[in-house]
Amino acid sequence: MCTTCGCGGHDALIGGKRPSKAKASGPLSFRAPQNATPQHHHAPADTVQSRIVQVERDLLAKNDSLATHNRVFFAANNMLALNLVSSPGSGKTTLLVRTLEMLKNKQSIAVIEGDQQTENDAERIRATGIPAIQINTGKGCHLDASMIGHALDQLTLDKGSLLFIENVGNLVCPAAFDLGEAAKVVVLSVTEGEDKPLKYPDMFSAARLMLLNKCDLLPYLTFDVELAIANARRVNPNIEIIQLSATSGVGMEEWLNWIGREQVHLKI
Amino acid sequence: MHEMSLAESVLQIIQDSAAAENFQRVRSVTLEIGKLSSVEPDAMRFCFDAVTRGSIAEDATLEIIETPGAGVCLGCGEKVEMQEKYGLCPHCGSAQLKVVSGDLMRVKDLAVE
Numbered sequence: 001m002c003t004t005c006g007c008g009g010h011d012a013l014i015g016g017k018r019p020s021k022a023k024a025s026g027p028l029s030f031r032a033p034q035n036a037t038p039q040h041h042h043a044p045a046d047t048v049q050s051r052i053v054q055v056e057r058d059l060l061a062k063n064d065s066l067a068t069h070n071r072v073f074f075a076a077n078n079m080l081a082l083n084l085v086s087s088p089g090s091g092k093t094t095l096l097v098r099t100l101e102m103l104k105n106k107q108s109i110a111v112i113e114g115d116q117q118t119e120n121d122a123e124r125i126r127a128t129g130i131p132a133i134q135i136n137t138g139k140g141c142h143l144d145a146s147m148i149g150h151a152l153d154q155l156t157l158d159k160g161s162l163l164f165i166e167n168v169g170n171l172v173c174p175a176a177f178d179l180g181e182a183a184k185v186v187v188l189s190v191t192e193g194e195d196k197p198l199k200y201p202d203m204f205s206a207a208r209l210m211l212l213n214k215c216d217l218l219p220y221l222t223f224d225v226e227l228a229i230a231n232a233r234r235v236n237p238n239i240e241i242i243q244l245s246a247t248s249g250v251g252m253e254e255w256l257n258w259i260g261r262e263q264v265h266l267k268i
Numbered sequence: 269m270h271e272m273s274l275a276e277s278v279l280q281i282i283q284d285s286a287a288a289e290n291f292q293r294v295r296s297v298t299l300e301i302g303k304l305s306s307v308e309p310d311a312m313r314f315c316f317d318a319v320t321r322g323s324i325a326e327d328a329t330l331e332i333i334e335t336p337g338a339g340v341c342l343g344c345g346e347k348v349e350m351q352e353k354y355g356l357c358p359h360c361g362s363a364q365l366k367v368v369s370g371d372l373m374r375v376k377d378l379a380v381e
């Protein structure tokens with residue numbers, strides 16, 4: 001067990017290292033049971049008295065408490081942490097690289113990257129001169145608060161820094177796992193369907209800002225921007241929306257201004 | 269989704285409780301799984317069995333109480349029963365339903381010795 005955060009250990013690699021002993025596991029196959037009756041196990045008869053222990057603990061309590069731990073760390077250091085989520089291929093990394101090029105001379109920034117395998121994204125970030133830690137989740141499909149906690153241990157962060165966490169490309173699972181961030185930012189590209197928000201409502205509900213990316217391609221597509229915006233607002237009436245293109249640069253100022261406003265709010 | 273890691277959380281909660289309450293064996297575990305949570309009860313049973321092998325909860329009976337979903341309509345203010353997370357208010361047709369209960373997953377109690 002990890003002595004820092006008490007996590008049971010997992011198969012993720014954080015900056016190339018395993019944070020604690022990985023649990024041994026054998027092959028498992030899942031077949032739904034043939035009937036719906038609860039399984040009964042016939043325990044051997046004995047004379048020991050049973051008693052009921054009230055527990056009443058939420059199953060996600062562990063991740064939530066580690067996320068709170070991260071959140072407290074960010075607050076104490078006046079850091080804005082943003083959790084970038086999307087399906088694979090929406091342009092998150094390219095958008096992040098463009099953002100870093102525009103911001104890096106103005107403030108201290110660090111990035112935590114999440115992918116099943118490879119250091120590719122962290123290397124693209126480091127090529128801009130910004131420090132990045134790569135988390136490889138292996139079989140895992142999302143980043144969790146304990147992985148972020150371990151990654152923070154490997155980063156030297158100035159007070160007042162900006163931290164971008166680029167989550168594993170996945171519109172389902174990351175929605176349920178609080179990392180301690182100030183906001184989830186969902187990236188949707190115009191090469192995807194306008195009904196994405198309706199198909200993946202948990203993620204669009206959980207996000208505070210939607211970045212509609214690759215807008216430079218609109219002349220070549222039949223993508224209906226107004227419909228995509230309406231769908232996003234249907235699952236989340238308060239979601240903020242910025243249309244941009246990481247390659248052409250359109251909309252990037254508005255995105256940077258949003259980040260700046262968030263940082264101002266932190267100080268209040 | 270993630271029933272395996274949630275089953276591991278259940279075991280972790282059991283082990284924490286064993287340390288605090290000083291028991292050696294778990295006879296049954298009662299979970300409250302909300303109708304609107306992302307847990308599939310059958311998958312949970314399978315994963316619970318797998319995860320508790322060799323632990324103090326090996327062979328424990330797993331009871332799952334499914335708690336109903338309920339919300340309030342932000343359009344008309346009426347309380348609504350919810351079978352799923354996203355739907356329309358049966359009174360006014362608004363899509364703005366706020367979940368009030370039924371999305372939690374918790375360990376309620378344990379029968380131990």
